[in-house]
Amino acid sequence: MNVITARKARATQDGAGVKINRIAGFDGKSLDPFLMIDELKSDNSNDFMAGFPAHPHRGIETFTYIRKGGFEHRDQMGNVKAIRAGDVQWMSTGRGVIHSEMPLADAVDGMHGFQIWLNMPSAQKMRPPRYQDSATDGIKSIVTPQHVELKALAGNWTIDQSLVLANLQGLAGDGAIADITIPPNTSATLDVSQHGKVLVYIHSGSLKDERFGQMMQLTVDPTSPLVLESGQHGTGLLVLAGQPIGEKIAHMGPFVMNTEEELHQAIRDYQLGRFGDII
Numbered sequence: 001m002n003v004i005t006a007r008k009a010r011a012t013q014d015g016a017g018v019k020i021n022r023i024a025g026f027d028g029k030s031l032d033p034f035l036m037i038d039e040l041k042s043d044n045s046n047d048f049m050a051g052f053p054a055h056p057h058r059g060i061e062t063f064t065y066i067r068k069g070g071f072e073h074r075d076q077m078g079n080v081k082a083i084r085a086g087d088v089q090w091m092s093t094g095r096g097v098i099h100s101e102m103p104l105a106d107a108v109d110g111m112h113g114f115q116i117w118l119n120m121p122s123a124q125k126m127r128p129p130r131y132q133d134s135a136t137d138g139i140k141s142i143v144t145p146q147h148v149e150l151k152a153l154a155g156n157w158t159i160d161q162s163l164v165l166a167n168l169q170g171l172a173g174d175g176a177i178a179d180i181t182i183p184p185n186t187s188a189t190l191d192v193s194q195h196g197k198v199l200v201y202i203h204s205g206s207l208k209d210e211r212f213g214q215m216m217q218l219t220v221d222p223t224s225p226l227v228l229e230s231g232q233h234g235t236g237l238l239v240l241a242g243q244p245i246g247e248k249i250a251h252m253g254p255f256v257m258n259t260e261e262e263l264h265q266a267i268r269d270y271q272l273g274r275f276g277d278i279i
Contacts, residue, residue, distance in 0.1 A: 001228065002221035005030070009039060009201075009215040015052035015101075023201065023217045026256070028119070028249035030219070033173025033242040035060065035117040035249075035256060037201055037217065043110035051102035056275050057093040058266045059125040059256040061118040061172050064089040064101070065153055065179065065238075067203075069111035075099035076276035079131050088153050089133040090168055095126040096266075096275040112203075114238065118172045121245050122258045137167040148188040151179040155241070158191040173242040180237055182230040190226040195241035198222040204236030 009021035021039045025031030040048055051071070064071070070084035075091070076098045083089050084104070091097055103111065141151045142164050150159045152166035155176020166176070176195070182188055185208075192198045198220050206213035208229035220226060228237070250257045255266040269275065 001226055002224060003212075003218050004221060005219040006212065007217055009037070009217065014038070015055075016050035018050060018052065019047040021215050026249055026251045028245075028247065031199065032197060032244040032246065033119050033175060034197075034199065034240055035119050037199075037238075037240070038115045039112075039201070039203060039215070040114070041112045041203070045103075045108045048111045049103050049108075052100060053102070054098055054100040054278050055254055056270045057091075057097045057099070057254045058095060058269075058275075059093065059120055059262075061090065061092045061120060061175075063116040063118065063154065063171070063175075063177060064113065065116070065177070066113040067179070069109070069113065070104040070106065071101040071113075072104055073099060073101055073133075074278050075131065076278050077129060077131055078279050081133055081135060083133065086139060087134050088139060088168060090131070090154070090171065092120070092127075092130040092172070094120070094124065094129045096269065097129045098275045098278055100278060116177065116240065117256075118175050118242070119245055119247070119249065119256060120172045122247055124172070125257060125262075132168060134167065140164055140166055144188065146186050146188065147183050148186060149181045150188075153177040153179060160189055161191075171242070173245050175240070175242040177241075178239045180228065180239060182228060182235050182237075184230060184232050184234040186234070187227060187229040190228070190239065192220075192222045192226045192239075192241055195222045196243045197241065198226060199240040200226075200228075201238045201240070202235060203238065205233045206231040207235055
């Protein structure tokens with residue numbers, strides 16, 4: 001694994017005071033086609049029970065993955081879904097979405113999940129919004145002979161020469177996301193040659209190279225196989241991959257467009273009620 005850059009997530013708050021760890025890349029280069037990786041990981045309900053009340057988005061895709069606990073999702077399209085441990089949810093917000101994500105009652109025992117933002121190409125930013133979750137079809141996974149588990153959350157993955165096609169396809173920038181659990185002192189090899197950008201986020205344990213532990217995000221070279229070697233306590237990590245969009249970004253809060261004027265129009269449309277209301 002050739003690591004190009006490495007950085008640690010920064011503690012911050014969002015929503016109604018939810019404590020999260022964030023990797024941000026609104027420069028349009030460092031994470032492209034991704035924009036942000038938020039990890040919520042706490043056993044203290046005070047850190048997350050206030051949730052994320054109703055708020056708008058335009059010009060991005062949001063990808064939510066829950067490992068522990070759960071949220072109830074509501075949006076102006078009429079979707080009302082409980083997203084629980086092992087579930088994923090994807091919204092291609094396009095021209096506008098209003099949604100809320102509030103913790104489920106049984107989340108008092110802790111929460112561990114991610115919300116990942118992807119940028120949308122300019123030609124798609126004003127298309128109608130789309131929604132999909134894993135409640136019906138579930139998540140495909142594979143366990144290798146070395147007991148490495150790969151959960152294919154989105155896109156297609158090849159691990160140790162075995163191909164896994166996720167049920168969720170069509171993310172912006174040909175985005176692909178996998179959650180991989182590697183036992184202690186074990187390795188796994190992923191073919192990432194079809195991608196232009198590959199990111200690794202470690203959420204549990206550490207790699208064999210102990211510089212890379214929890215809350216670390218690595219950007220790796222996609223031109224060679226991605227060899228992941230766990231440390232003595234094993235590791236859990238997300239791998240995010242896709243094709244950089246390479247467009248100028250104008251960002252303000254929940255809106256990501258290409259120009260300042262488009263941002264101002266998004267704000268005007270929201271203030272005039274053109275995004276609709278949660279049913």
